[in-house]
Amino acid sequence: MIKILSRYVLSAAAVAIFLLIINFTVLAAWLFQSAREYGKNYTINQMADGLTLSNGKFSLSDPIATELDQHQQWAMLIDGKGSVIWNRNLPSDVPLTYTLTDVAGLSRWYLRDYPVKVWQYRNGLFVVGDPKNSMWKIGLELPMKTMDNSRFWVPLFLILNLVTAVILALLFGLRLFLSLKKLTTGIEDLAQMKPVSLPSQGILGDLASGINHASAQLIRQETALNKRDNARTTWIAGISHDIRTPLSVIMGYAGQMEEDKALTREQQELAVIIRSQCQKIKALINDLNLASKLEYDMQPIRKEEIHLTPLIRSLAADVLNSRISDKHTLDILIDENAQNIIINGDSQLIRRAITNLIINSMKHNPDGCDIKIRISSGSKTALLSVTDNGSGFPPQTLERLNQPLEPMELDNHGLGLTIVRQIINVHGGTASFSNPAGGGCRVILTLPVLPL
Structure with missing residues (x-):
């Protein structure tokens, strides 16, 4: 959330800095373009220098005269007595004599609505005028102290603009931040299967409503799943208890029938089959009981430090x-670097998992096979x-083993291998099932080891 806000x-x-830079750039380009459109290849003082006096007659250089003609400008020279002693392109409504007051006015602003510029000439006042309504003139006077202090105030003004932009962004972002914070809390509660009820007003109201709906849906599903799982667990525990007593009686009578000499050999063999089944x-x-307990964390795990190699050797000897x-x-087969591996686990459950894998290979290959533990x-x-x-795993069984949709799958291969997967999972490991290219099947178990 802090990252989002920052x-x-x-x-x-x-964005504010970028806009300031763009604005200054556009302003500078606009002023430069305006100056180019206005002008002139020559400044007022250059034009005045182009006016010369020869044999009592004034003449203007050809380039300056061409500049005036191209821009529809006019020019005149006023002597010390206020009379126009030379002009070029002078409009008919421009006076030919001027008082001191007239000169003071035109030297700064306009003359009969003509924008004018003046330059002190050696024989008087040189005046250049533009067409009416072609220029906008503004007077600006600033104290020298203000200009001297501008080196401090201009950067300060820019910094204040930046700070203001940041504060405004912070204020506008704070509202979004608070809305996102509520959503974040709701999503965290959703992940923990807690009920979520977020206010559905504001800019993120639709998203909040969606999270509320998802929470209600998940709560309903969780309730239904818990009800189903509890019913299944209760059924398995009840049916197991109910079956054990008559099953023990049947096994007891079958054992007696095996030893009863009064029965024929065929009847004794049938008793052996009954007891075996x-x-x-x-x-x-x-x-079933073990798988159910492992699935719902009801099986007590007695973890201790286990030397894995001796455990597997002992298990193999028993088999x-x-x-x-x-x-x-x-x-x-034990690699050299695996001789001293120590894991933290329940030795009985680890033995059960490996034994199930060995029995599974023997059960589904009655004609014989070679089993290797590495x-x-x-x-x-x-x-x-x-x-x-x-013979390997059937494709459908292989898919269900590696990507189980249900926690306990009861097919021809399923329950024993499901228990293997559950045992390895409760030890923080993984189980993967595959059919090697050369035939057969392979199960690879990974378990976290303790540092030596």
């Missing part, structure tokens, strides 16, 4: 010992990539 005032001052349902319920099949391989160090970040050479 630029407004400086712009107004610059119940475990999947239980895992899905846990994922190799318990979950990986003979059709899949898991390799870890840790490298970027600028103030740790880069952790999980890559496989399997």
Whole structure:
């Protein structure tokens, strides 16, 4: 706001200075052009010098005579007794004799409405007249002290003009500033989802009304979204609670049926399938709860300093010992500069995110694939990539993973990878999903590192 006001005032001052310069330039050009139009190649004293006396007869030089003729001027010479002793182009209504009073009048102003100029000549008074109504003459008398002080007063006058222009611009800009300040406050409140009610009068009234309307619309949308999200969270928590108890009973009976020798082998295998599918349902319920809590900041994050390399090695060992099949391989590559990376995070959630990526590669490549985990160090970040050479992400799934429209997307790939994205986000990092040119899929996670 201060920048806007200062630029407004400086712009107004610059415009004022520019206009002063333009005005002075135009005035000077106008005066110069007027002088050129008026004239003459010769001044009054040069014309007087062109008049010579020879053998008792006055004659005017040809250039001066031509100058008078071209500009319809006339000239005369008055002797000491007040009589005209020489003239050229003298109008008929101009007298030929003059008193001392007449000479005093014409020497400054007009003679019979003819603008005249006079010059002291050695034989009298040399007079040059212009056509009637061709010149405007004004008398100006200033004390010498005033002229001497003009070197101080003229610059001071210009400075006062500039200060006045700045003050006026400041006063006019203050009203705009106050209006903009209200709008700025309204926009800040709008960004924080606070109700906004700005006065709709003044030059920016239309804009204020638009902000008020946008605020009301956003409040309505926020209320509707909160209502929907609360309903979804409540539904997930309720359905999870309601499913766990019968699911535990089913898993318990299925476990007993697996061990019941009275059942046939086929019946025991069906019990194994029942228990396995119940475990999947239980895992899905846990994922739903975790995703919901992460989305709405309900999951407690227990952050601590974590040495990333040992954590990934431990996780890989657990996967190799318990979950990986003979059709899949898991390799870890750690760059030299990433051996001592330390991050601030929740070790259980980080393990969950990496485990989900490994399980996702195994789940969607049942015929086998090679999984590689690589840790490298970027600028103030740790880069952790999980890559496989399997079938890759479907295009639609890839687009939803990188540009999610909904916080929780439940498709074939979605929930486990959504949890990965949420875990990395709550740690201040990013997750990007891609299909490399050579096939398979790649997930790159970036996490901020602590300084060593």
